Amino acid sequence: MELHERSIAQLSAGLRSGEVSSTELTKHMLQRIRMHDAALNSFITVTEELALTQAKAADARIADGTAGALTGIPIAHKDIFCTRDVRTSCGSRMLKDFVSPYDATVVENLQRAGVVMLGKTNMDEFAMGSSNETSHFGPVRNPWDRETVPGGSSGGSAAAVAARLCIAATGTDTGGSIRQPAALTGITGLKPTYGRCSRWGMIAFASSLDQAGPMTRSAEDAALMLTGMAGFDERDSTSAQRPVDDYVAALGQDIRGVRIGIVREFMGEGLDAGVGASIQVAIDELKRLGAEIVEVSLPNAGLSVPAYYVVAPAECSSNLARFDGVRYGHRCAAPKDLEDLYKRSRSEGFGPEVKRRIMIGTYALSAGYYDAYYLKAQKIRQLIADDFRKAFAECDVIVGPTAPSTAFRIGEKADDPVSMYLSDIYTIAVNLAGLPGMSIPVQPSAGMPVGLQLIGGLFDEARLLNVAHQLQLATDWHRQAPAGF
Amino acid sequence: MSLSADDVAKIAHLARLAVAPGENAALGRELSNILDLVAQMDAADTAGVVPMAHPLDMAQRLRDDAVSEQNSRDRYQAGAPAVENGLFLVPKVIE
């Protein structure tokens, strides 16, 4: 098997046995990026020199026996994570020349585990988008069909992992930004429970929803990556103060008797028939493996998109106020006064989707509208969380489609924000409730990847990973690779 | 829900975004469409529901009162658009 096709565990074994060095592996991956990324545009920055330095350090650790499971593994970071002395653009013109003076905790944690950073991946601007078309650095193309989108906002990470340009990548998920692109590109993506991974150094979109997670080619790789990323961080007040579970150890349990909940509301109208059929095949497979299938209901899930498009823009309108052209980031030429500095710097620095969301959020919070919008949305959030609590009384894991269709064509929804927003119809409720959610590839539909979403109770990542892993042991949907890469 | 040109101008000013007069109407239509989507919330009966500001039921953690930061001005200002004598410069603020 070629190096880039191997799992993290296989590569780790190869590194330890001396079959391959991290430097060789890193050079191999850098070569693949050079060869293939022009067609995909999945990277904004490739940090070749840094990668080789880190690979050398990893080789030293492997030699002296202090290496861990991730030491020497070449990965990529979504360009939303601050990386010290490396450009951190967040996919925006606003930060196109921003070199971060510090590292995000997730970056730091993975660095401590010994990973090699190949570069920073493309993304929707400030993580606002579901197609990767809002990036200032141009759209990312889906390696399965380059006329289609890879999903978003972590589209660069998804495409890079799917095309085997990196072994794994980090992503962030505010309304589906890890799971939806994972589904559209046929990879495994996990959004952990809110508070499981630190948000320090992860450029904020919507603070009460944002969460970092791994994007990999298998549940087993995801378990290893999450182990490296997760943990309490005293710099993040919303970080969960509880130990990280042993995700890898949990992978071995069989799933007989695990109660799998199928959400009635997710399997009906609006779901593409081909996608629905693939989801059913996966459910049948879970049943065959001994899981108990039950039907559950999330009666308020339909309100998740409307509530999300109040909460997320409201928080983003405030979070993005710091981009004012004063201390860092884009500043307009020759501002004539303070107001001109603010307005032109921000209008030149932000793209149309970011501006739309800032406007919506500003409006929703403004005097006279707070109760009708923001407060109402927070109440709906509570209703949705209650729905999940009730559902998890009847099942252990909820499964269903990640996205209503396979990858759509570039440009298809670009002019219709509302139809774009509905691509996240199955993922958003999970963020509103703070739950862990995962997408794994199942049987493709018309040659394009389909994602199965698994949703767990709070901090139930180990169980999600285990169910996903057991399904992946029994099937080979996750092993399929796009042609030409 | 339909935002007037005046509404759009007011929101844009609050958000410190410049909207050219020509873009105003189109932007107003886009925002109104989004607000129509948002208006689906009205269907929910939320009487007596406690708003949920956070997914986790936790209280604020407190840190000890200790100075942990050193002066890193030069590094932090390396990417600043306009700096003089350690100060960030902006067009004259009139009070």
Add this chain to the structure above:
Amino acid sequence: MQWETVIGLEIHTQLATQSKIFSGSSTAFGAEPNTQASLIDLAMPGVLPVLNKEVVRMAVRFGKAIDAEVAQRSVFARKNYFYPDLPKGYQISQYELPVVGKGMVEITLEDGSSKRVGVTRAHLEEDAGKSLHEDFHGMTGIDLNRAGTPLLEIVSEPDMRSAKEAVAYAKKIHQIVTFIGICDGNMQEGSFRVDANVSIRPKGQAELGTRAELKNINSFRFLEKAINFEITRQIDVIEDGGKVVQETRLYDANKDETRSMRSKEEANDYRYFPDPDLLPLEIDEAFINEVVATMPELPDARRARFESQYGLSAFDADQLTGSRAQADYFEAAAQVGGDAKLTANWVMGDLAAALNRDATDFAHSPVTAVALGQLVARIKDDTISGKIAKDVFAAMWAGEGGADEVIEAKGLKQITDTGAIEALVDAVLAANPEQVENYRNADADKQPKMLGFFVGQIMKQSQGKANPQQVNALLREKLG
């Protein structure tokens, strides 16, 4: 028409913590620009706030000091507006649920009567940076060292009816926050900032008039002047048929007037919402008990103790508890001096005069409390007279050393040897036979005054060192 003035104050007190409210930067005053601005204070992308525990302790201490409810659960909100000294584009403050609820303080009015002033609430928030308007090629410079300094904003009820009442209330709050050690009270450095909401209404009318908010007041004296100017201005406006506009006005101490802040005229819409980066602040009984257990003595309690423990008059006790620094100074000095009343006189007299003359304060006095106590001890044990002590004090103030050192170096030790004093007395009496004769022939009620002449002569001869009591006794004996 008879007008009634209604005043409410908003007082911003900088809390005396080591580090900022949400970051580990130092809060020390006067550092080079932006050298105390961390990633968090600069609002770099991706940074997050974590609340300083000491800030919460201080807020609880204040709440308990004014008998207010301390909220079991309070919430930090974002107040959104753009300004260059506000790096995040929002200020983290408390809006709907403040940490301290309704409380009350008692102020003493000029006629000696007392009045209760309600405190509506006190909430925690972060300070903004500073805009420096010196000319940088027509630009303004931004220094974010102050950004993120913890503030407790104390909001009063509109209970005050005159500038003097407002000043009494502000001084009372100043006294409380300095006594409980949560604020250094330095108004020049902006640690204690007062904004006044002033309105007038016809006497007898229940509803409030339109108010103006006065800002930029950095002393109690200016507070009184600014309010009085504003009252006159509002009366003039109304009596000329105009209307008072609700606005923010800056006090200009040089011109002694308030003027409208035009740049803030536009209606603000702060879009408050709970800060999603912070969780609700929960304060339990144990936390409150711990704060109460370590609560420094409050000014009123300390005043009462000064009367009972040291036997001071009500006036002296009141004077000495004017500030915590003064009260601490007095107690430390009295302990060394061994005579509370005498110490009190020195603290309120010569020391206060010297501090005032050199524009310094108790905390920075060149003569420390212990040093003054040693001086008092030397008066008390008759080493020096009270008169000589003034010279010793002047030398100590000038940095010539401690009391004993100065007394020794200048040979100021009092003469108490009876033989030596008797020789002095005899010499003076022999040199002034005429005065001796006059004294002896004078009426008894005039004699004490005439005795002064001889005392003066003897003290002059002894360069002030003869013990005055002994001189008096001997003179009376010899003049018979």
